[in-house]
Amino acid sequence: MKIENTIPCIVCKTPLQNLEYESQNGSNVEVHPMYGLHFTSYGHYGSTIFDPMGTGEKLDVAICDKCIMANLDIVRGTGRESLEVLKDLFADVESK
Numbered sequence: 001m002k003i004e005n006t007i008p009c010i011v012c013k014t015p016l017q018n019l020e021y022e023s024q025n026g027s028n029v030e031v032h033p034m035y036g037l038h039f040t041s042y043g044h045y046g047s048t049i050f051d052p053m054g055t056g057e058k059l060d061v062a063i064c065d066k067c068i069m070a071n072l073d074i075v076r077g078t079g080r081e082s083l084e085v086l087k088d089l090f091a092d093v094e095s096k
Helices: 065-070 080-095
Strands: 003-008 015-022 036-041 059-064
Touching: 003 059, 015 059, 036 065, 059 065, 065 080
Parallel strands: none
Antiparallel strands: 003 015, 036 059
């Protein structure tokens, strides 16, 4: 069963349509934002606020495509090059 709700962009707080559903293997997929990316963290050694160390706690955040493209100059990773190709096209669409 699919449930529609929203999750806000962690940068600009724009609500993104979010789909929750049960996958084919029976696990619940809770965060799947449209026009954005989802990230899950189970903690991080360098964080002074969240590193629960094996408790199963997690944080889920979403970032909208617009905020990613607006901050592309500080995005890292091997996928960044693919986004560079879309930068001008995305800017044209956003300006209309």
